[in-house]
Amino acid sequence: MGIKEILEKEEFTKDEIIRLLSAEGEDRIMLFRKASEVKEKYIGKRVWLRGLIEFSNICSKDCLYCGIRKGNRKLERYNLSDEEILAAAKFAFDNNYGSIALQSGELESKTVSDRIESLIHKIKELSDGRLGITLSVGEQEPEVYRRWYEAGAHRYLLRIEASNESLYRKIHPNNSMHDFRRRLDCLKSLQDIGYMTGTGVMIGLPFQTLDDLAGDLLFMQEFDIDMCGMGPYIEHADTPLIEYADKLIPAVKRFDLALKMIAIIRIMMKDINIVAATALQAIDPIGREKGVMAGANIIMPNITPGKYRDSYRLYENKPCTDDSEEDCRNCLEARISLVDHEIIYGDWGDSKHYERRRKGWSL
């Protein structure tokens, strides 16, 4: 079967996804064209914003790929004050962003869960309930997720990182703090509680195969996610995985694979929200825009106060660490209009898939 015939099918097998991930030349163009048609039909040429507040880089985990892992002693740690977080949220509200995303390293404690709950209440208060809130603060107990949901957060992003358990184990320390099963259980409880649930993976990791990536896409479909955030793996000198840097596929190939992953998941899950990850821009200066062209409909402009941005360095070459929030907004406007898309302001831009899933409707 050729790529054209595969693209006409309703469902893809793993082998077919691998074929799509390997597409070159005309076949590759056909894949992107199909994704763009699907996006235009189910989403429109539109992009919604989530003002990203990376409020702390303190982390209790030691993921082997991540620059803010606990074991990286070279990093200056920070934790924004409540006032700084609320000021960033107010900036998003005043600039009509529609939503914010609160992200940090992973910490589990009563102090952290109480603090986040109180921040959610305050953000809802300052925006008259109008600012949507996405959380991305890692693995927590179900009752903590529930409290945050009841306080008003309604979306949660928890990347599975790699859905193949044996690959997951290779990129994490082998201990109870980095337990694949727990991560899965967390995703499940987020979905059960009622969150719009997002997950994703890194693309181009050492040891990762096309078979793994195809499996990741099928995992997301099977899990029936509402949102997807995935991007290229980018090496970081102060992490253990740097040891395998010479075994990685070249960055431009990782980038291309990431675009194909976005395009394929758009075709497979037509009405989910897909983030054009910042890591795309670390490899290609117009990487996020290419992500939008490939099927993404969400962008997360960084609104973390400038002085902290450099310290949330997950990987090398992280872009825009010295832009002001204002610069970021102007720059984004121009970039999105260049790819003939419109930014929808003042709207949550919730995943249409979520409502359909909850009501049991088909497309």
Ligand code: SAM
């Ligand atoms: N710790 C929280 C969690 O896991 O949900 C959120 C913060 S974590 C730093 C955000 C994401 O950064 C991770 O899910 C991971 O996929 C991504 N990340 C970390 N290191 C990376 C790297 N070297 N290259 C690309 N992405 C990376």
